[in-house]
Amino acid sequence: MAAAICLVAIFYLLPSLTDNLPSFWKEHLTKEKIHLGLDLQGGTHLVLEVDTDKAVESTLERTTNNLKETLMENKIRFRNLERKKGNIVVEMQEGAPGSALENIIKEHFPDLEIANSETTAGKETATLRFKIKRVAEIKKLAVEQSLETIRNRIDQFGVSEPEIIPEGIDRIIVQLPGVKDTARAKNLIGKTAMLEFKLVDEEHSLDEALKGNIPEGDTIVYGSNQDRETGRRNSVPYLLKNKTLLTGESLESAQVKISDRFGESYVSIKFNQQGAADFERITAENVKKRMAIILDGTVHSAPVIQERIAGGQAQITGSFTIDEAKDLAIVLRAGALPAPVNILEERTVGPSLGQDSIDKGVWSTIIGALLVIVFMAVYYNLSGVAADGALLLNIIILLGALAAFRATLTIPGIAGIVLTIGMAVDANVLIFERIREELRGGKTVRAAVEAGYSRAFATVLDSHVTTLIAALFLFQFGTGPVKGFAVTLSIGIVVSLFTAFYVTRIIFDYFIWNKKIQKLSI
Amino acid sequence: MEIIKKKTNIDFVGSMKLNFALSIITIIISVASVIWHGGLNYGIDFAGGTLVQVKFQQATTTEKLRQTLDAIKLGNSVIQQFSPQEFVIRTPESANDLKGLSAHIEETLNNSYGKGSFEVRRVEVVGPKVGKDLTQKAILAVVFSWVAMLLYIAWRFEFRYGVGGIVALIHDVIICIGALSLFNKEFSLTIVAALLTIIGYSINDTIVVCDRIRENVRKSGKKDLGEVINASINETLSRTILSSLTVFIVVVVLFFLGGEVIHDFAFILLVGVFVGTYSSIFIATPIVLVWERISPSKMRRR
Numbered sequence: 004m005a006a007a008i009c010l011v012a013i014f015y016l017l018p019s020l021t022d023n024l025p026s027f028w029k030e031h032l033t034k035e036k037i038h039l040g041l042d043l044q045g046g047t048h049l050v051l052e053v054d055t056d057k058a059v060e061s062t063l064e065r066t067t068n069n070l071k072e073t074l075m076e077n078k079i080r081f082r083n084l085e086r087k088k089g090n091i092v093v094e095m096q097e098g099a100p101g102s103a104l105e106n107i108i109k110e111h112f113p114d115l116e117i118a119n120s121e122t123t124a125g126k127e128t129a130t131l132r133f134k135i136k137r138v139a140e141i142k143k144l145a146v147e148q149s150l151e152t153i154r155n156r157i158d159q160f161g162v163s164e165p166e167i168i169p170e171g172i173d174r175i176i177v178q179l180p181g182v183k184d185t186a187r188a189k190n191l192i193g194k195t196a197m198l199e200f201k202l203v204d205e206e207h208s209l210d211e212a213l214k215g216n217i218p219e220g221d222t223i224v225y226g227s228n229q230d231r232e233t234g235r236r237n238s239v240p241y242l243l244k245n246k247t248l249l250t251g252e253s254l255e256s257a258q259v260k261i262s263d264r265f266g267e268s269y270v271s272i273k274f275n276q277q278g279a280a281d282f283e284r285i286t287a288e289n290v291k292k293r294m295a296i297i298l299d300g301t302v303h304s305a306p307v308i309q310e311r312i313a314g315g316q317a318q319i320t321g322s323f324t325i326d327e328a329k330d331l332a333i334v335l336r337a338g339a340l341p342a343p344v345n346i347l348e349e350r351t352v353g354p355s356l357g358q359d360s361i362d363k364g365v366w367s368t369i370i371g372a373l374l375v376i377v378f379m380a381v382y383y384n385l386s387g388v389a390a391d392g393a394l395l396l397n398i399i400i401l402l403g404a405l406a407a408f409r410a411t412l413t414i415p416g417i418a419g420i421v422l423t424i425g426m427a428v429d430a431n432v433l434i435f436e437r438i439r440e441e442l443r444g445g446k447t448v449r450a451a452v453e454a455g456y457s458r459a460f461a462t463v464l465d466s467h468v469t470t471l472i473a474a475l476f477l478f479q480f481g482t483g484p485v486k487g488f489a490v491t492l493s494i495g496i497v498v499s500l501f502t503a504f505y506v507t508r509i510i511f512d513y514f515i516w517n518k519k520i521q522k523l524s525i
Numbered sequence: 526m527e528i529i530k531k532k533t534n535i536d537f538v539g540s541m542k543l544n545f546a547l548s549i550i551t552i553i554i555s556v557a558s559v560i561w562h563g564g565l566n567y568g569i570d571f572a573g574g575t576l577v578q579v580k581f582q583q584a585t586t587t588e589k590l591r592q593t594l595d596a597i598k599l600g601n602s603v604i605q606q607f608s609p610q611e612f613v614i615r616t617p618e619s620a621n622d623l624k625g626l627s628a629h630i631e632e633t634l635n636n637s638y639g640k641g642s643f644e645v646r647r648v649e650v651v652g653p654k655v656g657k658d659l660t661q662k663a664i665l666a667v668v669f670s671w672v673a674m675l676l677y678i679a680w681r682f683e684f685r686y687g688v689g690g691i692v693a694l695i696h697d698v699i700i701c702i703g704a705l706s707l708f709n710k711e712f713s714l715t716i717v718a719a720l721l722t723i724i725g726y727s728i729n730d731t732i733v734v735c736d737r738i739r740e741n742v743r744k745s746g747k748k749d750l751g752e753v754i755n756a757s758i759n760e761t762l763s764r765t766i767l768s769s770l771t772v773f774i775v776v777v778v779l780f781f782l783g784g785e786v787i788h789d790f791a792f793i794l795l796v797g798v799f800v801g802t803y804s805s806i807f808i809a810t811p812i813v814l815v816w817e818r819i820s821p822s823k824m825r826r827r
Contacts, residue, residue: 042786050655185648186628349627349650356578356646363784371778375771382767414786415715418779422722422794425775429768433733436764462736465681466729472673473725477718480666482659485718492722 037406040413040487043361045354046180047188048483050347051153053173058145058342059089059138066112066133067091073111079103082126090118091131104129146173148341153177155337156191174347185351187326193344195299196334198251200285201243203293203305209242220245224295226302241302243295248285250339253278255315257335259328262320268328269320272335279315287311298331364417371421372398375428383435386525389510390431393502397427400498405491413487423495426470430503434459435525442525452511456504463503467496537758537806541814544807548696555703562706568713569649571663573656574617575626578647581638584609593637597629607785611646626650663717670721671695674728682735689812690731693804697727697797704796710789719793726772727801730765731809737761738810750817754810769802 041048067086070093074081080096093104104127108115114137119130133141150169157165157179166178182188207218217223222245225238255275261268274282285294286308295305296319304321323331376394379387401420405412438455446454471493478489559565569576587604590612594600602616618626627648634643651659671691679687698720705712737757745753776798780791 052654345652346650347652348655349648351627351645351648353644353646355580355644360784360786363782363787367778367782367787370782371775374774374778378771378774414784415718415790418783418787418790421775421779421783422772425772426726426768428771429729432764432767432771436761436767440760458740462733465732465736469674469677469728469732470725472677473670473721473728476666476670476673477721480662481718482714485714488718 037402038409038411039357039361040411040416040484041178041180041350041357042352042414042484043357043364043412044180045352045357046178047182047185048348048350049177049179049189049192050170050349051149051175051177051192052345052347053146053149053175054343054345055142055145055173059133059141061342062141063089063091063133066115070107070112070115070131073107074104077103077107079107089132091115093129093131095127095129142173145341146175149344150175152338152340153192153344156333157188159333159337160188160191162188175344181354182351183354185349187330189346189349191330191333193346194330194334194340195343196251196337196339197297197299198254198335198339199247199297200249201245201247201295201297202289203295204242204244205292207242209240212242213240217242224297224300224302226295226305239302241295241305243297243302248294249274249278249281251335252338253281254335257332259325259332261325267320268323268325269318270323270328270332270335272317272319274315274317276315279313282315282317283311283313360414360417364414367421368398368417368424372424375424379428379431383431383525386435386438386507386511389507390428390435390503392510393431393506394424394427396506397495397498397502398424400502401491401495404494404498410490410494411483411487412491413484415484416487416491419488419491420495422492423499426496427499427503430459430463430467430499431507433463434503434507438525449515452515456508460504463500467500470496534759535755535762537755537810539755541807541811544811548804548808551703552696552699555700555706558703558706562709565702565706565712566709568711568716569615569617569651569656570714571656571660571712572617573651573653574615575630575651576647576649577614577627577630577645578611579614579634579643580611580646581643582610583642585612585638587612590614593633594630596637597633599626599630659714663714666717667698667720667724670724674724678728678732678735681732682739685813685816686731686735686809688816689809690728690735692812693731693801693809694724694727696804696808697723697800700800701793701796705793708792710792713789715786715790716793719790719797722794723797723801726797727804730769730802730805733764734758734761734805734810735813738813751814754814758806758810765802765806769798773798 064086067084070091071084074084081093082096083092083094085092095104105117108117108131114133115131116134117129118132121128146169150167153175154167157167157177162179162182164180166176168176170176177192179188201224204218204221207221212218212221212223222243224241224243226241227238253274255273255278257270257272259268260271273279289308290310291307293305293307296303298319303319319331372394376391379390379394381387383390398420401423404410434455437459438451441451441454442448474489474493474496478486478493481489587606590604591600591602594602594604594614599614599616599618602614605613605615607613614630616626627645627650631645671694674694675687675691677687678690701720701723702712705716710716734757737760738754741753741757741760742750773795776791776794779787780795783791
């Protein structure tokens with residue numbers, strides 16, 4: 004049985020050792036190498052937090068606008084309707100029927116509820132908010148959508164074997180092995196990428212608005228302009244109509260193209276069917292007017308609509324480097340993030356440090372093992388050699404198990420392997436010391452070995468279990484690299500129980516029963 | 526080969542008072558060190574902050590690096606030098622914008638030393654939220670494992686052994702932290718991993734001795750417990766020293782060859798192996814003895 008387990012372990016271990024496996028092996032048997040942690044192969048680990056509160060806010064904002072329109076359509080008069088933080092405050096007109104608002108809400112806005120309703124001097128003021136269930140729903144959806152979107156973006160970025168996992172209620176863990184340009188990756192992930200199209204208000208005065216008299220239904224948005232000659236960027240205000248005509252959701256695709264004129268990169272976007280129809284209508288209605296293209300709250304450009312544009316294609320231009328254009332196309336294709344994302348934690352390891360760590364780890368393991376092997380052989384003579392054999396087996400099975408379970412090997416994980424070497428011999432030390440004692444006490448070789456093994460078993464079990472308990476806590480409470488340590492230590496300890504008792508016992512038994520030795524070299 | 530050939534007969538129990546005194550002194554030194562240093566040297570894992578490890582192609586000095594960082598108001602960062610070309614910069618701030626402080630640091634270094642003249646080997650940024658999280662988790666892990674060990678030993682042996690064991694553990698952890706503080710080493714997640722390992726290992730030792738005591742107590746019900754304990758410790762001395770030795774060898778290898786990340790980890794393990802073995806013999810068992818003198822064990826009457 005021991006041989007069987009050993010073979011199985013070697014099976015799993017082989018792919019990590021050689022790259023030239025015969026083809027039939029690759030197809031039918033396992034071909035996974037030992038999975039290296041980020042600290043060994045280099046890469047980035049990010050912990051992101053989705054700002055779910057903002058997601059609720061923006062949904063509320065949209066609902067506020069919808070409510071306004073619905074009330075107006077139903078000719079229910081109100082004096083004021085605006086969103087204040089997490090509530091919508093509606094001031095009804097004098098004499099307006101009190102229940103009208105309620106009816107509208109019941110019929111069109113089942114997610115809203117009336118938190119509060121006061122009537123002062125004949126005017127009713129109602130405070131509305133989302134039902135708690137809805138709030139929870141929005142938050143959950145925001146995280147799910149963010150997860151999807153980030154996954155899409157990373158897929159297109161081209162990282163091999165990325166990992167994107169949700170954690171807790173509003174966190175996402177992103178692991179990008181082998182990433183070289185961390186800044187670009189972070190930018191790509193964190194960009195909200197909210198694309199909006201709004202009309203420029205050319206009827207009212209921009210200056211007046213800047214002084215504070217913003218016409219109703221308008222808003223001021225800033226854009227940044229890069230002076231082609233000096234290369235400096237300055238902030239330019241635009242007076243836009245508030246209503247968003249189109250958003251990035253209407254996009255079907257986005258591609259990077261290079262313009263013939265200046266060799267500049269730009270992004271060519273294509274609307275989906277509905278979006279194309281809308282776009283055609285909007286451009287037809289507003290020929291000669293300017294439409295602002297807004298990205299993440301900043302006006303990107305505001306070209307003049309020359310004519311009705313059918314076919315739903317448009318361009319986003321403006322001094323991009325090719326990388327910037329590529330990234331913009333990626334985020335437009337993958338979609339906007341429903342809520343902003345904050346980076347809570349970042350750990351990046353460069354590939355050179357990773358390789359260094361692997362080298363050091365391998366050396367430590369080899370030298371540590373060698374020292375222990377020599378020591379055991381010297382101190383316990385041939386029995387020590389038997390223990391050494393068990394130790395080597397231990398290491399092989401340990402590594403094989405790591406590959407088989409697809410566990411991740413990290414720097415502390417290598418320390419765990421080295422520590423296992425030290426601790427695995429402990430079991431043998433216990434057994435051998437016991438055997439020596441029994442021999443000193445006058446027992447025959449057979450009896451001494453028997454007694455040694457059986458007496459030591461309980462002790463070894465206890466001590467290994469406690470180390471396992473400690474490793475378990477480490478696994479529970481630790482982060483990535485520390486988890487790797489807990490894993491290698493645990494596996495190592497369990498395997499050492501097997502090798503210490505089973506394997507060395509077999510060796511002893513062989514010599515005692517088959518070779519019938521009278522004296523024990525211990 | 527045998528280190529301990531003849532049956533030793535060291536009176537461990539007799540020197541109980543001396544040992545307790547020694548331990549208390551060491552603990553006081555540890556606590557004093559922590560207080561004197563104004564708390565532990567929390568790494569960014571717990572305090573939050575940014576860490577950047579840079580390797581320059583040409584050797585440079587800490588002063589020059591500090592001057593460069595002054596330009597972006599990071600002149601107060603902790604700068605550690607690993608080699609003439611390799612430095613670690615640590616600062617408690619972590620910028621709020623997505624680009625992050627590390628990008629700013631890179632930019633300034635680019636301006637000062639020239640682009641491409643250095644390589645960023647490692648970046649770690651821990652926001653304050655995560656820092657708090659990790660601190661909590663670490664403390665819980667250590668406390669829970671103490672409790673778990675106590676329960677396990679109480680179950681396998683007797684409650685008094687559990688108490689002896691856990692006192693030894695607490696003693697070990699305090700002294701290890703004291704060693705950390707004395708040498709002003711950084712307290713990071715890997716250190717917590719080392720502490721937990723020591724907890725697991727130290728209890729190991731304690732169990733071996735307690736197991737022998739248990740066996741001997743069963744054999745010789747009437748003898749004075751003190752004598753039994755002494756005998757047990759003497760009997761297991763060989764094994765105790767040996768296993769500590771093998772672990773010690775292995776940790777020394779890690780200490781010298783393991784690389785920067787493992788270095789501090791190995792340091793704590795070294796201290797822990799010593800202290801753990803010491804505490805199993807000189808702390809855990811005397812407590813059992815004292816307990817016994819106050820209320821005799823039921824185990825002996827079997």
